[in-house]
Amino acid sequence: MRAARLLLLLLSACGVSPATTIETPTHEVVLGPPPGWTFEPAAGSGAAILLEPVLLEDTRAVFALRPGGLGPLHGVAFRLVFDPAAAELVGFQPSSDWASAPLVKVVEARPGTVVGVLSRHGPTGAVVAAELGRIELKLKGAQPVTLRLERTRAQADFGAKIDAVWRAGVLRR
Amino acid sequence: MNHLHLLLLTLISGSALAQPFAHEHARELDRQRVDLALRPGLFGPPVASALDYRDLSMQISLQPTTGAVTASMTIRVAGKTQPVSAVSMLIDLGLTLTSATLAGAPALITESPLGPTYNYVILEPTVSVPAGTEVSIVVSYSGTLKCLPYQAGSTPECVLGNVGFFNDGSIFPQLIDSASGLSGHDAFTRRLDLTLPSGTQVAASGNRISSTDDGLTLKTGWQVPTPLSRVLRFYVLTGMLTPTAIATTPPATLFTAASGAPFVSRLASWTPVALEAMESVAARKLPSSNLSLVLVPSSASFIGSASYAMTMLNESYAGLGDDGFEEIWAHENIHQWFGVLATPTDYEQSRLQTEGITTLLQYDATLRRTKPADPDLAMARRLRETELLLRYRFPLAATIPLWVADSDAVPLEPYLYNAWGYFKGAATLDALRLHVGTSAFEAGLRRYLDTCASPGACGLDGFQRALEGPAAGSLDKFFAQWIRGVASPRLSIGFTSAADNAVTVTIAQLQSVPAYVPLELWLTSASGIRRREAVVLETASVKLTFSSGEPIRSVQLNPRQRGLVQVQSVVEGDLDFDGELDGFDLLDCAWRIGRRPTAASSPGSLFGGDLDFEPQCDRDGDAVLTAADLAPRVTRFPELR
Numbered sequence: 001m002r003a004a005r006l007l008l009l010l011l012s013a014c015g016v017s018p019a020t021t022i023e024t025p026t027h028e029v030v031l032g033p034p035p036g037w038t039f040e041p042a043a044g045s046g047a048a049i050l051l052e053p054v055l056l057e058d059t060r061a062v063f064a065l066r067p068g069g070l071g072p073l074h075g076v077a078f079r080l081v082f083d084p085a086a087a088e089l090v091g092f093q094p095s096s097d098w099a100s101a102p103l104v105k106v107v108e109a110r111p112g113t114v115v116g117v118l119s120r121h122g123p124t125g126a127v128v129a130a131e132l133g134r135i136e137l138k139l140k141g142a143q144p145v146t147l148r149l150e151r152t153r154a155q156a157d158f159g160a161k162i163d164a165v166w167r168a169g170v171l172r173r
Numbered sequence: 174m175n176h177l178h179l180l181l182l183t184l185i186s187g188s189a190l191a192q193p194f195a196h197e198h199a200r201e202l203d204r205q206r207v208d209l210a211l212r213p214g215l216f217g218p219p220v221a222s223a224l225d226y227r228d229l230s231m232q233i234s235l236q237p238t239t240g241a242v243t244a245s246m247t248i249r250v251a252g253k254t255q256p257v258s259a260v261s262m263l264i265d266l267g268l269t270l271t272s273a274t275l276a277g278a279p280a281l282i283t284e285s286p287l288g289p290t291y292n293y294v295i296l297e298p299t300v301s302v303p304a305g306t307e308v309s310i311v312v313s314y315s316g317t318l319k320c321l322p323y324q325a326g327s328t329p330e331c332v333l334g335n336v337g338f339f340n341d342g343s344i345f346p347q348l349i350d351s352a353s354g355l356s357g358h359d360a361f362t363r364r365l366d367l368t369l370p371s372g373t374q375v376a377a378s379g380n381r382i383s384s385t386d387d388g389l390t391l392k393t394g395w396q397v398p399t400p401l402s403r404v405l406r407f408y409v410l411t412g413m414l415t416p417t418a419i420a421t422t423p424p425a426t427l428f429t430a431a432s433g434a435p436f437v438s439r440l441a442s443w444t445p446v447a448l449e450a451m452e453s454v455a456a457r458k459l460p461s462s463n464l465s466l467v468l469v470p471s472s473a474s475f476i477g478s479a480s481y482a483m484t485m486l487n488e489s490y491a492g493l494g495d496d497g498f499e500e501i502w503a504h505e506n507i508h509q510w511f512g513v514l515a516t517p518t519d520y521e522q523s524r525l526q527t528e529g530i531t532t533l534l535q536y537d538a539t540l541r542r543t544k545p546a547d548p549d550l551a552m553a554r555r556l557r558e559t560e561l562l563l564r565y566r567f568p569l570a571a572t573i574p575l576w577v578a579d580s581d582a583v584p585l586e587p588y589l590y591n592a593w594g595y596f597k598g599a600a601t602l603d604a605l606r607l608h609v610g611t612s613a614f615e616a617g618l619r620r621y622l623d624t625c626a627s628p629g630a631c632g633l634d635g636f637q638r639a640l641e642g643p644a645a646g647s648l649d650k651f652f653a654q655w656i657r658g659v660a661s662p663r664l665s666i667g668f669t670s671a672a673d674n675a676v677t678v679t680i681a682q683l684q685s686v687p688a689y690v691p692l693e694l695w696l697t698s699a700s701g702i703r704r705r706e707a708v709v710l711e712t713a714s715v716k717l718t719f720s721s722g723e724p725i726r727s728v729q730l731n732p733r734q735r736g737l738v739q740v741q742s743v744v745e746g747d748l749d750f751d752g753e754l755d756g757f758d759l760l761d762c763a764w765r766i767g768r769r770p771t772a773a774s775s776p777g778s779l780f781g782g783d784l785d786f787e788p789q790c791d792r793d794g795d796a797v798l799t800a801a802d803l804a805p806r807v808t809r810f811p812e813l814r
Binding site: 079103120 | 755756757759760761763764765766767768785800803807810811813
């Protein structure tokens, strides 16, 4: 039993879903903490802004917003939508590259809808950064949490729109 | 101001004038009126012509290098409602009349200098010429041109750079009407037989009907075979012009001075595109047998003009870049239809049928060429210039009707004049096009050319009737509000959605007096499908309900209308009219911080304006976008539906 728990933790740390890799003998009673959260990213390819998990704990999830394959960014706007019964926003921390931007505001406008905007002002140049910032959610239960990025925009200098796919995913445990 | 001037003159001189001198008094008033009219922008009140000029035929021998002129001309004229009592004209001050007959009898000639430029000539009959009776006036004159500008800053006469430049009032007369002065829309045919030194390059604003060069002299014949309004000048250019043939119908010749050489290939390629596009819109080719296109040297202050079979443009417009230069080239050539072919009879009171329509059609020409993905948004960007001009630089232009009863109300200051006549005129006609529909509008323009081309010239009433046609219905309200009157509506738009996706839109007019405002609403669905709904506002507010098969995300005006109509969402700061203050709205303003309406000239601007300046971001209206404008919205952000 202890070995099974250790294997579970090890697999979880490797990002492999224990739900699909652990076969618990039906006759054995499994005790211990519930299995950890895993994140299934939405499928897609190409230039994107991704929601990537950096910390998944029992009641806490921290995601990084990471541009991939994009040029310099002058600003972004997005909404992160989820079931408010399953999660709520704890906070947003901009990355060091965006911490000095004059416009950074990410709030849960209504339960289950986080609305965010990050932007520089005027012709101050766009930013090449590996990360925009981190979003921390409080997880309220054990049910899957579908996270969707909606009403998104990535913008270069002088208001030019950047084609990018915004991809989130599903948290499961 | 000129009303006052004339009134004072009458009061001062009137009491001292005994009846026998009344004729001299009338002459002096006439002379004063012409003098005033020669000052830029002063036309005086519109007055119907007393004379009906019918034909001007000239034989002129000119030595361009010395200015020596020997000439004769025949004027055919009739009195409209009263006998011909006098015929007056301006010619160069260096030229004097050597003989004049009127109806076969010697005419009484009076000549006097008018300013440093003109010989002001009055011919009076010695025989009775009843009203309606056509009479021929035969005049001979000669001398050496003085070519002096009328006043400091006026266009120098006789020369553009190193090109000889002659028009009405120089080697041939500018005819004056005893009632309407320099203005007036009696139209007449013209003929010029011009003798020049052998080998001289020459272009004139007429059909070239003959040309012979015997090695000593070049004799060319030019004709305007259909009556042309008296307000359109006749031009002759001579000298250092290099001709380049352009294959168009009618065949065009591009004349450039040495400085224009770098532009020849571009202008030659742009010209057929511009002409063919207008032929398509107008559904007719130009009536002349040839077309002279003249690129005026940048050393000349003359910016360009158009007359029968001739288009002129200063090469300094190349400074706008190729896109702008091509567009202005199109503008000047479009005047061949709107201005020359159809010359409005109320030109002194409006520029709608000349500069307004031509500016709109020049935008169209660029859009046809650039084929933007969204023509509405592309046109809206061009009309942003009107919005910026009327809101920030020349708000006075918004208060001046596009057709004024008293021509003294036409703006004098050149840039204000442009904002009024060109940009506001174009935006208003585009709003009219949205109102009646593009095909009805274009059919209306064709009807206008059908019915109002010379000699059937008409004024604004005729233009309105042509646009109304059988399909568009009465445009009385539109013309009364937007052309004969003024409007500066400020609107707010809000909407609510029902469970069945029906939207209820509320539009309020925020100004104190509601205006007649035809609008095109855009209802855009969440999937981006744009639906257009025509709406006419006449009251302070309206509430409209539209069914929809899918959720509607935003309700806004077609942004082409923003040149004339200020509009805002009921949610302050909601730039995209989705009823929310969200990240898109803040992004749209954040990147613009630091911008001013005129600080930088952006592509598509003809006026040195920053078309990226967004007035909706200028919360305090101080003509500069700052973080302070954005801050209250950031504080409120987000406000969701």
